[in-house]
Every structure is written in structure tokens, then in C-alpha cells.
Amino acid sequence: MPTPEPGAYARAGVDRKATSEAVEALLRGARSTAPAGNGRQLPAPGHYAGLLEIGGTTVAMTTDTVGTKVLLAEATDRWEEIGEDIVGVNVNDLSSVGARPVALVDTLLCPAPDRRRLAALGKGLARGLKKSGCHLLGGETAIVPDLVKGFDAGGTALGYFPGGRPPVLGDRIAAGDVVIGFRSDGFHANGFTLVRSLLAREGVDLRRRRPGARVPLAEELLKPTRIYTRPVEAIADDPAVHGLAHISGGGVRNLTRIAHKLRFDLDRWPAPAGLFEWIVDLGDLDLSEAYETFNMGIGFVAVVAEREATRLLARLKVNGAPDALRVGTVAPGRGVTVPELGLAYTGYG
């Protein structure tokens, strides 16, 4: 089992253990009083979004920020991508419980009221809203120079289950299931504390291209989070779909969040290529750390019944995921392995 530190990520300023302890302290406090209980909260342990039944409708809600990727936007003065990321990081978490995204509110903390940047962010938001079918239901733009060093960009998304289809929570995942992967567009919005630390250490010029790339690094690194709403919606009501997972901050280890008592063998996960191969080489990164920090080429997965995999792949190919592919299988055991690279992860905590 790879220990979370001391690795490159901890040295780059992210102390996972202290963070998870602090969050636990927050949650213990927050749970110290039982809520009076309007609506009915549905259990979704370890999941990406909270579920609540109100007035006969089940909704899903999730919140996330773009994190330190904004510092790269700052350095290159590109903001549309960040706007789209605000939507992507959130709606993909809704897709992870099988909810259809329907609304978003954005939260922007800014050191100054910068019209040009906010206009660009707004355009990116619009693109994300369109791709995910979300309404912008509100937002908060706070000009708080005393609180922030640069922009912070985040949001909260709301989803629902049309036609009363059930949430997809991973409880039907079984040994023998197939893991289907959906390609990512680069790093999305995760791992940027490490990325920036490596770029700075190696003195990388973001205006140049890495070998084999068609666009400058700035553009490649800032590519917005791919929005998986369309392909997931194409299969979310299919009983053969047993689990869904957004491969975000925890990399492949995220899979342990949807099934604790089975093992995911990612024996066909594509080898690191392109940007992922480049960052591993640049940082001389341990592959074990890379696979639990970046999405490594696959930004979303669906765990499906083996005998329906071919049919579902065919449906995905004509619904916005032409490059979906089998990346692994489910086996008895626990954790996640990438056998070709000799990687093995246990669950969290």
C-alpha cells in the first residue's frame, strides 16, 4: 500500500493525512446535532454527491472548486476554461451517482472587480451549462481582497433522477463486471498543486509545446474538465450499469469509493501517454503516486455487467463517448490494481 506521504505531492504542499483529519473534525462537529429533518436523506456512503428525497422527488447535490488550477489561469491569463471547469467538476460528480445535472450556482471570490476576466469566466460557464443541460440558478461573486490572493472559482450543482430512475451507488457491482473508461482531456482540474510545483522546479516555459503536442503547454494544461453528462445519461437508467465514478482528485483510487469489498483490476487501462507520460518524466514521478493524483487518461468510468458491456459500449460510442473502452474488470478482493505497472492501492481510511 502506497503511503500518502512523504511523496512529491506532500512536498508540493498537500498534506493528505492532516487534511483528512481536519475534515473529520469538521464533520464530527457538524454531526453533533441531529438535523430536525425536512425531507429524507438517503444513504450514499463514500459518494460524490448527497441524496435527498423531497416531495416525492429525489435530488442529488454536490459542491467543488476548481482549486489551484486557477493559478495557471492567472499565469497565462486564460479564464474561459476555468468557467467551464466550475461546471465540469460538479456535474461529473452528479453523474457518479447516476443523477441528471439540472442546475448550478457558481461562487467566485475575487481580489478585484475585473470585468474582462469575469466576462471570460461567464463564457466558459455558459459552455459548461450547455454541455451538461444545467440552468444557472444563482451565484455569488464576492470581491474580497482581504481574503483571497487571486481568484477562487467553485460551484454547487443539483441533479435529479428523471422518471424516478434509481440512483447508481455501486451496491450492485459484482466480481466479473467490466470497467468501461471514458477518455479525459488532460488533467481536468486535479493535481495542479503538484503540476505547478514541477513546472516551477524545472523552469518550464508554458508558451512552448511539449514534444509531440500540437498546442502550447498553457493551452494543453488548462483544457477544461470533460463533461460526461451526455454519455452517462445514455446509460444511467440501464440496469446493467452497476457503478459510476468520476476519476478526480484521488485518481484510480477513487474506485474504492464505490465498492469497498471487491477489487478493480485495471488490466487494460491505457499506458501513460501524451501529457501524462510527459508529467511523469518531467517530475520523475513514482507511477504509484501519479495514478492516485491524476486521472491518467481516463476521467470517468462505468462498471457494468460483463454480458452487456459490448451493447453499452456501442451505445456510448454514438452518445458522446466514441473513445470509450474496456479498461478493467472486477474481481474478488479489495482495492485497485494496475497489474502491468505493478500498482496496488487499498481503499481510503
Added chain:
Amino acid sequence: MPTPEPGAYARAGVDRKATSEAVEALLRGARSTAPAGNGRQLPAPGHYAGLLEIGGTTVAMTTDTVGTKVLLAEATDRWEEIGEDIVGVNVNDLSSVGARPVALVDTLLCPAPDRRRLAALGKGLARGLKKSGCHLLGGETAIVPDLVKGFDAGGTALGYFPGGRPPVLGDRIAAGDVVIGFRSDGFHANGFTLVRSLLAREGVDLRRRRPGARVPLAEELLKPTRIYTRPVEAIADDPAVHGLAHISGGGVRNLTRIAHKLRFDLDRWPAPAGLFEWIVDLGDLDLSEAYETFNMGIGFVAVVAEREATRLLARLKVNGAPDALRVGTVAPGRGVTVPELGLAYTGYG
């Protein structure tokens, strides 16, 4: 009409005009692409929360942060109040459209994983959740020392309309209606950029009491946003309730957001007393600016049919608002006046 600048607030670092222009730029961008449209967004112009109909249920959603009040928490190392504020600033906005709060997600941006602070914040969150009947449906705690100077605390709340009761959007407000005010607990979470600037200028010691106060200033200033869920729920489904408004950042001027074509004469609004009188004296503030920056003693209002006002006040008195009182009336015209102080405000924009 009081111009928004140059006043004490602009000198304290809040440029309202530039901010509203920047937000307009954001919204123009965000509206540049029509959303694909799951669900149906209901119009709620100028309102505190967005409304959406999904699967036969109408929900309301709103997002807000505690703002620079956290800097006072930092200075005095008190965090429970901030946790409760995260809930209060949001659920009161839901109450402003007549929605019953049901869920919250919190967003905390922190320079370091500080267990003690997060535990205190969590306890405050729990208190707020209990008072408002909300489930904590998720949250994001980001440790981002490169982005923030200190803590930032915010959240997003979700509400609904039990039994299909209609939203309260102000469209039934008419001349002759009575404005009922609900007392506030100090400044809640608004106006703190100005408050801090005055405290610093005058070298005020937060460990001392102001004349007439029972607790030190730190405690008085940090008092959490009063949560109006219980009294509002007691009257929200009553057809005599024509409008509801959270008196937050814009002070009494907020009333113009719920009725553009009528005038609110706040002829019985309590005179500045206690903390409010003290801050006006301390800063030698223009009353006109004070009333559009602070809640000035009333944190929430209900606009009700005149002939039902006594009955509704009686109901409020036994449902968590024993100190509710008549503070004004609605008349033909536009804007807001506080006749005894000679104040008159137009609407926004």
C-alpha cells in the same frame, strides 16, 4: 438618491459600481448560450434564490459566503459563530422566496488543515442546521494556501415548497400592505469590511464592552446571523403574506428587490440603538449609508395584507419571533424611505 460612492464603504475598499459592472459582465457571458434545459426555471427577478421545477417538485437554491466577517473570527479566534453564519446567510435567502430550507453544502477554503478551527466551525454548522431543519448534504474543504490569505466560509442551500405551496415573490404586494420586521442579532454577516475599517481606524479593543453592552465587543460583533426559518415557516403558506425579504448586504434598500413599483415607508422602523447606534457614532457614519449597509436592527421582513397583520403578528409571536413588530407600510411610488431620519432610496440600477 444617495450615490453609492464616494462613501465610507467605498473608502473601506468596496466599490459597488465596479463590482456590479463586473458581475453584469459575468452574467452576460454566462447567458451567451441558452441552456439545453432539463427542468424548468421559474422567473424570480431580483430575487434571493433561483427557482426550478423538476419532476413535479419546485426547488429553490441559493449560495452565499460569510465574507470578511471571518477576519474578525480570525482576530478573536472564535469559529463556531462562522459555522452558524454559513447556514444563516443562505437559509434566510431561501425564506425570502417562501421556500422551506432542506439541505446545505458548505465550502471552506483554508490556508492550512486546522483541526481545532474546523471542529468549532462544524459545531456552529450543526447549530445552524438544527435551527433551519437542514441536512448537510455534502461539502468541500479545500486546503489552498496559495489561493487564500485566511479562511473563507460559504455554502449553498436548497429549499422546497411543501404541499406545493406557491413561492412568495412579491408580485402581490400592494399599497396599504404592512411591513412586519423581525429583530436581528447585530450585524449578522454584512458590512464587515466597513466595520473592520472603523475598528482599525479608531483602535477599538475588541475585548472590551461598548457602553451599555453585557458582553465584549468581539462576542457582540460575531453573533451569528439569526435564522428566521421557524417564524417564516409559520406564515409562508398564508395567502396574506405578499412578500418576504432578508435584510442583508443592501440594508433596507433590499426591499426594492421584491417590489419595484411601490414605495416602502419604514415609518416605524426602530431608531438606531445598541450596536447600531454605537457603530454610527464610532464611524461618524452618514445614516443614509448605514441603512444601506447594515440591517439596522431588523434582519428580515414580511410584507402582509393590512387587515391580516394583527393575526399574523400573533402567530409569529408564538413561533420563534416574539419581538416581531410593524415597521412600515407600502404606498404608491418607488423606493424606500425612513421618514423620521429623512432617508430615501431608489431601487438598484
